[in-house]
Amino acid sequence: MRGVEQIPWLYDSMCSIYEALGLARWRRWLVLGARGRVLDLGCGTGRNLPLLPTDARAVALDPSWDVLLRARRRAGGARFVLGSAEALPFRDGVFDTVLSGFVFCSIPDPGRGLSEARRVLDPDGQLRMLEHVRSGQPWKAWIQDAVQPTWTRLTGGCHPNRDTEAAVLAGGFRIEPEGRRAEGNLRRFSARRVD
DSSP: OOOGGGOHHHHHHHHHHHIIIIIHHHHHHHHHTOOSEEEEETOTTTSSGGGSOTTOEEEEEESOHHHHHHHHHHOTTSEEEEOOTTSOOSOTTOEEEEEEESOTTTOSSHHHHHHHHHHHEEEEEEEEEEEEOOOSSHHHHHHHHHHHHHHHHHHTSOOTTOOHHHHHHHTTEEEOSTTOEEETTEEEEEEEEOO
C-alpha cells in the first residue's frame, strides 16, 4: 500500500499546513546552514531545494520516482538521483553537507542510512537534521509505540517512535549544541563526524 509520503500532492498539502503553523522557520534553519556540495537525503518533493544558499551545489536523492519528478519541477537546478539512503551511489567524502528533513523516521534501516551519510560526508562536513522523534514523556512514548504499526502502514514507512538522536550518536556523529532545538517531539540539530 502506498502511504501519504508516496503521494506527492497529498504530502505537499500536509507540509504546507505544517509550515504555515511554524515548521517553515525550522526548515529554513535546516537549509540555510548548508554549504558547498549538498546532499538532500530523502528530498521528497523538494521543499528544501529552493531555500538552499545560491552557491550550494545540490544533489537530491529519493527512493520514489514520483516525488523526484515533483521535486524537479520545484527546483530544476539540482541533480536528481533515484536511490536508497542505505546504499548511496556516491564516493566517500564527496559532500560538504548532508541534509535530512523528516527522513530517518522512514528509512527501513536507519543505522545503515546514517553509516552511509557518514561515509559520503567530508571529514569536515556537517549533517543537518530536522526530525520528529520518540517522546521523552513516557505516556506519549507509549502512545507512539501503540500507534506505530498502523501509522507506519498509513504513511508508507514513518515510525513515530524512533530515537533518532540516539541513532545519530551511535552512528559515529557528535551533535553540536549550537543551533540545537527541541520542541515537543521535534528536533533540529547539526552533527559532525567523530573520527
